Amino acid sequence: MNRAPSRLRSEILIRQKENDPVFFFDFDGTLTKIEQTPDEVKFRPIAKFIVEQLARRYAVGIVTGRALSDIKKLIGIRGIYYSGNHGVEIEGPGLTFVEPKSAESADYLDTIVPKLKTKLRQYGPIVQHKKYSIAVHYRTVEAGLVRRLLDDLESITRQPVKSGKVRLQLGKKVVELKAPVEWDKGLAIEKIVKKTRRSGKVFFFGDDMTDEFGFEKVNSLKGVSVYVGRLERKTHAKYYVESPAALIGELAKFLFEIG
Ligand SMILES: [Mg+2]
Structure with missing residues (x-):
């Protein structure tokens, strides 16, 4: 584990605005707060708007533990990458994959x-x-x-x-x-990044244990790993924001800045 993560500020995003960054998000607990049951979770219109705006200019992927069919329905944005079952299924522009x-x-x-x-x-x-x-x-x-x-x-x-x-x-x-296979969100992120052929920094936002694979991968790619939530455990992420709402806030500032 590296040192304690620092608070993510929109300036870190803004610095990358011309460099063709790629943005990956986990869903539950990252873009939305966790509810009692998975079926109660909604993708709030403001969060959807922010991700849509981001996707107009940059490559975006949602990497979740949910089934691919489920997450596609919940997010409902066209032209972005989706990965379900912790990276096992991937679908998006030019890419269809099942481990x-x-x-x-x-x-x-x-x-x-x-x-x-x-x-x-x-x-x-x-x-x-x-x-x-x-x-x-x-x-x-x-x-x-x-x-x-x-x-x-x-x-x-x-x-x-x-x-x-x-x-x-x-x-x-x-x-x-x-399945008893070493496959995780990090490997899915790597696969999608290759497909996008973007050369900018890779951002990954996540909150759960399975997101640690994503953080490690993004660190190895010299990207920006961001833990979402209160820091109640150790993480490989280099940055954090305290809640899904705070993440949406930083992304909104970034989008305002890039116009
Ligand atoms: Mg999560």
Whole structure:
């Protein structure tokens, strides 16, 4: 880990305005605040307006843990890049990609969704089937039951994890089952950057554990990594803003400056 991140100011963005930067955003907790369940989350018109304006001039990508089909619908902006399932699926100008191992595991995930739903129902989690992964969200689960839910989840998945059919990944009050492959948001960002053929700095804004791969990648590309939220844990990001609203504020100042 590097030193504590510094507060992102719009000046840092403004300095890059003529250099053809590329902007990547996570969605939940980055462009919008987190709600009790993923279905309650909305993309606010002001945030949409800002991202749209940015995309008129620069290459923009949304890199999320949600399914690609879901995020495309939520964002609803044409001509930008979308990556779902933490980088596994990518779609955008001149690029359509599904990570091959994840594509293979989709059928297997189909078969275990009913079992997970049935066995975990008693705790009240939200089990989201995202084609190339399954997310078990436990924000809605009573605090006293979380341990038991996680224990059950662990015992249900022990065998498939052992035999290399799936792996588990932790996020903010969520456990995800996915293909046992080293693939992450950082690799998706790199793939998209190559496609855009832009030479400017790569910006990535994110908030969750899975965004750390993006921060590390962007650091290695000498870009600008920005953590969104209160600094409650260590991060590889070089900068931070304290909330999604503060991020939108800095982007608005930047857009005002570039006219
Ligand atoms: Mg997030």
